[in-house]
Amino acid sequence: AQSVTQPDIHITVSEGASLELRCNYSYGATPYLFWYVQSPGQGLQLLLKYFSGDTLVQGIKGFEAEFKRSQSSFNLRKPSVHWSDAAEYFCAVGFMEYGNKLVFGAGTILRVKS
Amino acid sequence: DTAVSQTPKYLVTQMGNDKSIKCEQNLGHDTMYWYKQDSKKFLKIMFSYNNKELIINETVPNRFSPKSPDKAHLNLHINSLELGDSAVYFCASSHLAGGLETQYFGPGTRLLVL
Numbered sequence: 001a002q003s004v005t006q007p008d009i010h011i012t013v014s015e016g017a018s019l020e021l022r023c024n025y026s027y028g029a030t031p032y033l034f035w036y037v038q039s040p041g042q043g044l045q046l047l048l049k050y051f052s053g054d055t056l057v058q059g060i061k062g063f064e065a066e067f068k069r070s071q072s073s074f075n076l077r078k079p080s081v082h083w084s085d086a087a088e089y090f091c092a093v094g095f096m097e098y099g100n101k102l103v104f105g106a107g108t109i110l111r112v113k114s
Numbered sequence: 115d116t117a118v119s120q121t122p123k124y125l126v127t128q129m130g131n132d133k134s135i136k137c138e139q140n141l142g143h144d145t146m147y148w149y150k151q152d153s154k155k156f157l158k159i160m161f162s163y164n165n166k167e168l169i170i171n172e173t174v175p176n177r178f179s180p181k182s183p184d185k186a187h188l189n190l191h192i193n194s195l196e197l198g199d200s201a202v203y204f205c206a207s208s209h210l211a212g213g214l215e216t217q218y219f220g221p222g223t224r225l226l227v228l
């Protein structure tokens with residue numbers, strides 16, 4: 001069965017520090033990978049996605065993510081975190097053969113210290 | 115110019131009542147989805163419609179019935195509401211389900227069953 005794991009429930013970083021949020025998936029074929037962000041009381045906004053090609057993808061707000069097939073991972077990174085990045089981040093895997101279904105990880109809450 | 119909109123934003127109701135949540139998208143997408151986010155923030159797909167036809171129906175109680183009057187609308191009707199139905203319900207839309215396309219999410223409807 002398909003699954004997505006985000007091992008860190010909470011992460012706290014200082015403003016200006018670098019950030020890496022982990023995501024691992026379980027799926028037999030090459031998945032389609034997404035990162036979404038959810039601010040408190042808001043909906044989900046797409047940060048970036050990987051469908052094919054270059055394994056390092058750039059997204060909005062200075063985020064990037066790298067697909068590593070050997071590790072079944074799609075970690076999200078940002079070189080310098082801003083206080084406005086405090087939110088919950090969801091990794092998701094898409095499965096075309098299941099009607100474009102998205103399976104989400106449990107989310108990682110990012111707190112930013114000033 | 116909201117892309118995916120949901121009404122109402124908040125819904126508080128008693129157990130046993132029947133309620134509906136409406137979703138509309140103005141992106142010209144063919145496919146629409148309903149997701150449930152429980153109290154632990156875990157997001158899970160419930161239904162997906164493509165051109166008014168049901169294509170994904172996860173294991174959801176039959177008290178939940180999606181209705182798609184046209185491809186721009188996907189409403190969720192819930193009969194005999196239970197305490198466990200309390201959650202945030204997100205609508206999303208994307209282009210054709212034949213390929214893996216980015217899903218765009220609405221702001222969510224926060225349902226509280228008392």
